[in-house]
Amino acid sequence: MTVQQRRQRERENRRQLILTTARNLAEKSGWDSVTTRALADTIEYSQPVLYQHFRNKDAIVAAVAQQGFGELAEALHRGRTTTPGGLRGLIEAYVSFAAENPKLYEAMFVIPVDLDFGVEESPDELVAAFGEIIAALEPLGAPRDRIDTVAEVVWSACDGLVTLERSGRLRPAYHAERIELLTQQILATPK
Incomplete structure (x- = not known):
C-alpha cells in the first residue's frame, strides 16, 4: 500500500467516523445536539478536521x-x-x-x-x-x-x-x- 493509498483510507475512515458519530448523537439526543463542536469533542478531532470533510452540519x-x-x-x-x-x-x-x-x-x-x-x-x-x-x-x-x-x-x-x-x-x-x-x-x- 502506498502512502497516498494509506492516507486516502485514513481520510475515508475519518469521514465515516464523523457520520457514525453524528448519527449516534442524533439517535441519543436529537439532531439539535449534533454540532460541529459536539462532534469534534466526541471524536477527539479539531473542528477544522471536520471541515476538511464537510462544509457544515x-x-x-x-x-x-x-x-x-x-x-x-x-x-x-x-x-x-x-x-x-x-x-x-x-x-x-x-x-x-x-x-x-x-x-x-x-x-x-x-x-x-x-x-x-x-x-x-x-x-x-x-x-x-x-x-x-x-x-x-x-x-x-x-x-x-x-x-x-x-x-x-x-x-x-x-x-x-x-x-x-x-x-x-x-x-x-x-x-x-x-x-x-x-x-x-x-x-x-x-x-
Whole structure:
C-alpha cells in the first residue's frame, strides 16, 4: 500500500467516523445536539478536521441521509424478496425501518437536505431505494412511467403511515390491517 493509498483510507475512515458519530448523537439526543463542536469533542478531532470533510452540519446530515437511503434500499430488498408477492413485505420493511431508525429517518425525510430526488443526478442510494419499490410493482405489468408514478404514491403512503403512527394519530391495534389494505389497494391499481 502506498502512502497516498494509506492516507486516502485514513481520510475515508475519518469521514465515516464523523457520520457514525453524528448519527449516534442524533439517535441519543436529537439532531439539535449534533454540532460541529459536539462532534469534534466526541471524536477527539479539531473542528477544522471536520471541515476538511464537510462544509457544515447540513452537509453531514445530508451524508447521513444518503447512507440511510442505502440502508433503506437493503431493507426494502430483503422485505420484497423474502415475502410472497413482495409488495407487502416491502411496505412492512419500510415501516419497520422507520420505526427502528427514527432519527436517521428524520434526516432522510424531515430535515431539509441537499439531495436531489427523481433526477439524473440523484445519488445511487436514493435510486436503489426507489428501485426496490419499482421492482415490487413490476409484476403489475403497467408501463414504466405508470409504475414510476405508482411507486411515488407507494413511497408517499408509506411515509404517511410512518408519520401518523409515530405521532400517535393512528390506532396501534390496526397497524397490520393498514398495511394489508394499502397492499391490496396498490395491487388493485388499474394499469
